[in-house]
Amino acid sequence: MSELSVKHLLGIKYLKESDIQLIFETADHFKEVINRSIKKVPSLRDITIANIFFENSTRTKLSFELAEKRLSADVINFSSAQSSVKKGETLIDTVNNILAMKVDMVVMRHPNPGAGIFLSKHVNASIVNAGDGAHEHPTQALLDSYSIRERLGDVAGKNVVIVGDILHSRVALSNIFALKLQGANVKVCGPKTLLPKHIESLGVEVETDLRKALNWCDVVNMLRIQNERLDISYFPTTREYTQQFGVNKALLESLDKEIVIMHPGPINRGVEITSDVADSKQSIILNQVENGVAIRMAVIYLLASKIK
Numbered sequence: 437m438s439e440l441s442v443k444h445l446l447g448i449k450y451l452k453e454s455d456i457q458l459i460f461e462t463a464d465h466f467k468e469v470i471n472r473s474i475k476k477v478p479s480l481r482d483i484t485i486a487n488i489f490f491e492n493s494t495r496t497k498l499s500f501e502l503a504e505k506r507l508s509a510d511v512i513n514f515s516s517a518q519s520s521v522k523k524g525e526t527l528i529d530t531v532n533n534i535l536a537m538k539v540d541m542v543v544m545r546h547p548n549p550g551a552g553i554f555l556s557k558h559v560n561a562s563i564v565n566a567g568d569g570a571h572e573h574p575t576q577a578l579l580d581s582y583s584i585r586e587r588l589g590d591v592a593g594k595n596v597v598i599v600g601d602i603l604h605s606r607v608a609l610s611n612i613f614a615l616k617l618q619g620a621n622v623k624v625c626g627p628k629t630l631l632p633k634h635i636e637s638l639g640v641e642v643e644t645d646l647r648k649a650l651n652w653c654d655v656v657n658m659l660r661i662q663n664e665r666l667d668i669s670y671f672p673t674t675r676e677y678t679q680q681f682g683v684n685k686a687l688l689e690s691l692d693k694e695i696v697i698m699h700p701g702p703i704n705r706g707v708e709i710t711s712d713v714a715d716s717k718q719s720i721i722l723n724q725v726e727n728g729v730a731i732r733m734a735v736i737y738l739l740a741s742k743i744k
């Protein structure tokens with residue numbers, strides 16, 4: 437297969453396993469390109485991309501922009517805080533006005549789950565979901581799996597535990613879809629209040645004992661407590677959360693084996709993960725960020741080839 441089965445990247449849920457492998461093979465090529473002294477290719481000189489962000493971002497926003505520029509696309513950036521959204525303009529009007537400037541592709545982060553799906557039905561452009569509320573964050577899951585593949589050789593058959601606020605996490609949902617599609621074994625671990633009811637229906641197991649979960653896994657993906665999405669208190673205090681679900685050096689060293697540490701960022705150092713763990717040689721947190729550029733180059737390149 438040399439092209440994606442989809443026109444938009446709205447979620448991992450809509451991808452086939454062969455799409456993921458195509459994205460990884462394409463990212464392998466772009467990773468080699470961005471490690472050259474000249475990090476740019478002329479592939480998308482005729483494509484214009486708008487990055488529209490209705491929510492804060494560091495990694496996703498900057499790596500999409502860098503990926504687009506390294507493919508030689510023309511890039512415009514929109515941040516809702518400085519826009520006419522503040523004067524009451526709707527999402528569809530906003531995007532149609534941007535598209536009127538001859539834009540081919542929209543990369544969007546939005547606080548509302550399903551915002552990208554909604555947009556894809558109402559505008560004539562390829563849409564890439566850069567995170568929609570607590571729903572999906574597909575490029576994060578792709579770069580996470582790509583980083584596991586890079587460190588451990590393969591994703592199939594690996595034991596991966598996702599720890600923390602599963603209930604509000606788009607990273608967790610997209611990772612579950614991506615990991616299961618590739619044949620990994622997945623457990624989720626966290627306070628019962630932050631585990632969605634019926635999560636087992638996605639083919640994952642629940643483990644509420646962190647030590648047991650860590651002794652089982654090859655890879656742990658530590659999630660941030662998303663205070664911005666918590667309307668009520670889901671655990672007594674942050675200190676108690678850290679005691680039960682935080683990973684520190686002593687806990688890691690007491691395990692039967694050396695496991696790989698991942699985190700999508702931003703990190704709450706000292707809450708879900710201590711600094712000595714985040715910065716240890718077991719951590720691939722900055723490799724994830726590095727791989728985000730190659731993965732986003734691959735996604736944009738493959739989607740653009742469908743609109744050319």
Ligand code: CP
Nearest residue numbers: 493494495496700701
């Ligand atoms: N991982 C992630 O989505 O980080 P940002 O919110 O900084 O983009």
